[in-house]
Amino acid sequence: MGKLRSMHKALGVAAATALALTGCGGGADAGGATGSAGEDGVITVKLGVVGPKTGPASLYYEYMDQTFETFSDDFEEKYDVRFEVISEDDQASPEETARAVSRLINEKGVHALMGPPLSGNSLQVADVVQKSQLPWLLPGPNADEIINYDIQPNWAFMTNFTNQQIMAVLGERLWANGQKVGIVYSADGFGQSNLQHLKSWAEENGHEVTAEETIQPGASDANAIIQRFKDSGVDSVFMGITQGADTATVTRAIEQAGFEPKTIMTTGTILTNYKDVADPSQWEKIQIVDPRNFLEGGDSEVLAAVREATGEAPAIPTNNISTYAILDIYAQAVQEVGDATDFEAVRQAIEDIETVHIGDSLTIENPFSEDDHVLYDDDPAKWHTYGFDENFELVHLGTAAECLQKSC
Template sequence: MLNWSAKRPVIAAVAAILALSACGSGDDSGATGKKDSDGVITVKLGVVGPKTGPASLYYKYMDQNFETFSDDFEEKYKVRFEIIGEDDQASPEETARAVSRLINEEAVHAILGPPLSGNALQVADVIQKSQIPWLLAGPNADEAINYDIQPNWAFQTNFTNQQIMEILGTRLFADNNKVGIVYSADGFGQSNLDHLKSWAKENGKKLTAEESLQPGSSDANAIIKRFKSAGVDSVFMGITQGADTATVTRAIEQAGYEPKTIMTTGTILTNYKTIAEPSQWENIQIVDPRNFLEGGDKEILDAVQEATGEAPAIPTNNISTYAMLDIYAQAVAEVGDANDREAVRKAMEDIETVHIGSLTIEKPFTTTDHKLYDDDPANWLTYGFDEKFNLKLLGTAEECLEKGC
């Protein structure tokens, strides 16, 4: 049973401070990766992400999780995390520098992040060659894990772009709809485009329009005008940040454009609501394998809210980060020594049960599949939004494909 109390012992405060301040290596902190006299294993965990800059929410959700749950894994598995935080400023070059420092100077036992797909792709080869457990709780890019490398050191607890396209493709192209995609001009957006085009080709379909949007753009009117002129009646927004999604939906409203279907991803939950109007989100839907409204997934989000006094920064990633830490902590506990990286990696691969609050997922991984979720539409949910931007469940993805939502 997890302790959902907002009142945490001293270790919680220490972990949060370290995460925020990016303290040094902590060589005298006891983070040896081995059991201490009380049987607790302290792991030195490198955390990479944009603490500063416009994408800072992608680091904040990790901080929230450590502040909220730092004692849970010690209680459950006798594994404690010492956080060595690195600010990559959402820059691929800074990500490469941060990862190099964590591996070569800090000698961390595992790396969590970076949360942005483009940055993860930048360091994928380096981390794999370093043979260190790589905890991918944020990125969606399938390419982040190259399964030609065996044994493989990366594990994903977020859904991948290929998985979501298997769910969205049928929905977007239903009733012979003409489909257009607007995507971020970054790794996440490009991966969304590539996988949607691949799904379309495999299923005898073709995109009517594809448009890229530079992060931070304030105007998408030309894009929407071209969609409207091309007769696009089904729109997919593969956009990294909610603020950029708001730019697109504002342009849709201003153009009086009314496509039959507007789908996007859970990234809309980041910073969209504060700069958009209810009329701009009333017809938008998302699909996700997590249940944000009840059960274990919701328990994680509620616990973050209670402990931090803030809404989860990126709900999808708050959940996937908890799942990843549960997997890694279990593996370390089973092996008994975080320094034995190969044994820890194998224990992660052989994990029996992932715990996300009261939700359990059984045996998610194989040697050639390090993804937590699958692409069965019966296991995905479709959500819309009410006038206050609260999620409302419309049905499973399978039900919405069959009956409409």
């Protein structure tokens, strides 16, 4: 991206890194984030960011860090909005999340809150954030329950798909040709929400889940789970698992057991830390669906820019893109209102946004309404199906609708 290249020429890598979530973004002086325009015409926003900086789930913080490092200057240039980031480490603990959110709201006086990125932690603080009446920016979580539309006006906005949406897309594929479906899911909010929505979709569409199994984070094997799948006659598997390493535990057990289901589907969480602990033979049949096009267009541009700016692979590609989208939305809203401390006006501007920009070449029009604060929908013609080559590079197999018809 042109702006990214010019940023590197002007600032250098060290200055770019200063835009990460380790302190203030954009070079604002401490205490300078008034939420209104300064002498330079730029509105400096105090943005509270909460997530697991440390611990086994740190990738769920890193994707936000990478996105700020790469794009902070872009949003300032496009919208005259600068982010002063105040970050808190919740260590992926719901209790720490509650304390971190309380500090950001009550002690730091942030103008908006981003995160936490894990669904279970977001559910833990949803009521508190809604009562705070601050714009709540959610590029990571998937659980539908986080946004309770009975609360109006609603302050949460999600730029990831929801579990209900992905189940609507996956359901027909999982149960195609009378297949018996088994789900293995994480023992956390993300996994439990996957189970709930898969079972709900199945019941509404005349199907049933043949087997359901839980995997604990960090489990060393899943042999008993896979044996129960085999004993139940399961031939279609869905893995609703938060961590890629736990997904690897399941796929390793599938291979060891000689289990050969016709269909194996999972979510984009496999892109986190799966490859380094799995073998090509264990991922050759796995497919994912996602509303983002990782291989071309604006979604791909965001990922390429992250690689160029940070020298690293995007930590969680799905969520790097979602973070870009939510920052674009929020910056536009603040620019329109002219004052980040007019929280209700900013919230309304987000809800009424006309065009979301992702990278240089992708736009999404009018995504939100009063009772819909999720960027994507569940139209299978708008979702993409991916497999993996032997190097774990994504292979585009067609849209979800096309793959249902031709059995990708």
